[in-house]
Amino acid sequence: xxxxxKPIGVFDSGVGGLTVVRALxxxxxxxxxxxxxxxxxxxxxxxxxxxxxxxxxxxVDFLLQNEVKALVIACNTIAAVAGKRVQQMAGNMPxxxxxEAGAQAALRTTQNNHIGVIATSTTVNSNAYARAIxxxxxxxxxxxxxxxxxxxxxxxxxxxxxxxxxxxxxxxxPILADNIDTLILGxxxxxxxxxxxxxxxxxxxxxxxxxxxxxATAQSLAAANLxxxxxxSPDYRFYVSDxxxxxxTIGERFLGRSLEQIEMMRLG
Amino acid sequence: xxxxxKPIGVFDSGVGGLTVVRALxxxxxxxxxxxxxxxxxxxxxxxxxxxxxxxxxxxVDFLLQNEVKALVIACNTIAAVAGKRVQQMAGNMPxxxxxEAGAQAALRTTQNNHIGVIATSTTVNSNAYARAIxxxxxxxxxxxxxxxxxxxxxxxxxxxxxxxxxxxxxxxxPILADNIDTLILGxxxxxxxxxxxxxxxxxxxxxxxxxxxxxATAQSLAAANLxxxxxxSPDYRFYVSDxxxxxxTIGERFLGRSLEQIEMMRLG
Numbered sequence: 001x002x003x004x005x006k007p008i009g010v011f012d013s014g015v016g017g018l019t020v021v022r023a024l025x026x027x028x029x030x031x032x033x034x035x036x037x038x039x040x041x042x043x044x045x046x047x048x049x050x051x052x053x054x055x056x057x058x059x060v061d062f063l064l065q066n067e068v069k070a071l072v073i074a075c076n077t078i079a080a081v082a083g084k085r086v087q088q089m090a091g092n093m094p095x096x097x098x099x100e101a102g103a104q105a106a107l108r109t110t111q112n113n114h115i116g117v118i119a120t121s122t123t124v125n126s127n128a129y130a131r132a133i134x135x136x137x138x139x140x141x142x143x144x145x146x147x148x149x150x151x152x153x154x155x156x157x158x159x160x161x162x163x164x165x166x167x168x169x170x171x172x173x174p175i176l177a178d179n180i181d182t183l184i185l186g187x188x189x190x191x192x193x194x195x196x197x198x199x200x201x202x203x204x205x206x207x208x209x210x211x212x213x214x215x216a217t218a219q220s221l222a223a224a225n226l227x228x229x230x231x232x233s234p235d236y237r238f239y240v241s242d243x244x245x246x247x248x249t250i251g252e253r254f255l256g257r258s259l260e261q262i263e264m265m266r267l268g
Numbered sequence: 269x270x271x272x273x274k275p276i277g278v279f280d281s282g283v284g285g286l287t288v289v290r291a292l293x294x295x296x297x298x299x300x301x302x303x304x305x306x307x308x309x310x311x312x313x314x315x316x317x318x319x320x321x322x323x324x325x326x327x328v329d330f331l332l333q334n335e336v337k338a339l340v341i342a343c344n345t346i347a348a349v350a351g352k353r354v355q356q357m358a359g360n361m362p363x364x365x366x367x368e369a370g371a372q373a374a375l376r377t378t379q380n381n382h383i384g385v386i387a388t389s390t391t392v393n394s395n396a397y398a399r400a401i402x403x404x405x406x407x408x409x410x411x412x413x414x415x416x417x418x419x420x421x422x423x424x425x426x427x428x429x430x431x432x433x434x435x436x437x438x439x440x441x442p443i444l445a446d447n448i449d450t451l452i453l454g455x456x457x458x459x460x461x462x463x464x465x466x467x468x469x470x471x472x473x474x475x476x477x478x479x480x481x482x483x484a485t486a487q488s489l490a491a492a493n494l495x496x497x498x499x500x501s502p503d504y505r506f507y508v509s510d511x512x513x514x515x516x517t518i519g520e521r522f523l524g525r526s527l528e529q530i531e532m533m534r535l536g
Contacts, residue, residue: 039315040309040315040319041308041309042314046310046423046512046513047307047308047510047512048510048511048512048513051308051510051512121513121514122512122513125513148420148423148424149417149420149421149424149426149431151420152416152417152419152420153417155314155416156416156417158417162434163417163431163434163435163438166430166431166434167431170431242315242316242319243316244314244315244316244319244390245314245316245389245390245393246389268536
């Protein structure tokens with residue numbers, strides 16, 4: 001098989017990364033995709049660095065065995081904590097990360113150089129967005145807020161709900177007070193809350209890392225001459241380490257279309 | 269070592285089971301305790317039955333290697349889904365379960381035979397409380413409500429907070445409408461919400477399964493002549509499969525005292 005016809009490997013601790021798959025399907029409709037979601041051990045955002053690195057290495061091993069041509073880290077926590085490890089394992093293969101893509105998009109968006117980030121505790125504590133942004137512009141001010149309740153609220157499906165609104169308001173209060181003009185949605189669950197967040201922060205530009213990551217993937221594949229030109233209709237495969245109750249429903253909410261060809265694959 | 273001097277093995281998917289340990293320490297101050305919390309794979313309440321059974325068997329193996337004299341399932345999800353598996357592995361050893369203890373306490377408490385249960389989705393879907401209660405009294409009416417957001421709210425430490433109050437109110441609405449007089453707190457995280465739940469449901473008796481499980485453990489050990497009479501000060505050991513950020517803080521909130529002698533132990 002030509003390298004360009006090989007699939008893109010996309011992975012996440014659970015189902016959230018399906019928002020990135022959705023954006024990839026729209027931006028790169030000819031690409032084959034293999035997805036891995038570690039639903040048996042989700043969420044990663046509350047675990048230690050060592051544990052996240054170990055679990056991540058197992059996922060990358062699995063995707064490399066599936067002969068992917070590029071890796072997309074569709075989980076902010078993994079990108080924040082184990083991004084380097086993924087790079088090492090990938091060798092010369094393109095590695096895209098929601099954090100790097102989100103950081104660059106935020107820098108292009110901000111006008112006053114005050115950028116907010118909402119993410120899991122582990123992502124915030126890793127300081128990864130600040131490092132990625134400061135590598136390009138050291139003068140940018142970053143305001144980060146850990147928002148651990150937003151993931152379960154999204155998974156509960158309370159996307160347009162008073163409790164979710166109050167929770168978002170509570171979390172945004174300190175960073176809005178600091179005059180940000182751009183807010184990075186630093187978790188793949190959060191794009192589903194965009195309408196509500198826009199109402200609560202009407203003058204702030206939101207950076208949806210699923211869209212920016214799909215765009216960065218398109219550019220990277222083009223630069224490496226790896227865009228799929230086979231002309232065949234694309235193949236999508238979804239592997240998860242567990243298929244719990246309501247998985248299909250929740251997964252389809254993220255993917256925005258019906259979720260087929262799901263296979264269970266235990267790692268570790 | 270005399271069997272009676274051996275430790276009680278207590279286990280949970282994470283830190284919530286420490287509320288049961290706390291109740292055991294108070295009710296049985298002479299007992300040695302070994303605790304296992306599967307913090308690398310928490311939460312179980314969103315995973316499939318097969319996965320929960322597999323993870324549970326690994327925990328029980330570990331505790332049996334530690335020569336425990338009794339097993340206390342300090343996790344409603346595990347008790348609901350894998351209780352039988354634990355029984356099989358335990359042989360003749362006493363096995364106590366938050367569900368059996370909670371069911372019996374609720375039956376002693378209710379006067380109108382309308383019992384409510386709040387728990388994780390997996391516990392509710394397993395129907396385990398209804399089965400345990402109906403085994404004693406088939407005429408009891410059980411109203412169950414899955415309350416997946418309460419675990420992350422407790423772990424966020426929002427114990428006395430307007431958002432938590434609204435969430436509790438939303439979840440309790442349908443079961444309060446059904447005229448229950450007794451509510452089982454069907455998750456080891458929920459005892460920390462007792463003050464708030466009492467305010468939202470002032471006329472309802474709350475069944476705190478940590479206390480009822482400690483009481484059932486005391487009776488079971490006495491009946492089996494296994495109460496520790498060595499007279500030595502008790503030994504407490506805490507094993508977890510991951511030690512994430514803020515673990516100590518969150519753990520101590522559940523245990524109600526300082527958490528020492530924590531060791532990390534990866535399973536599977």
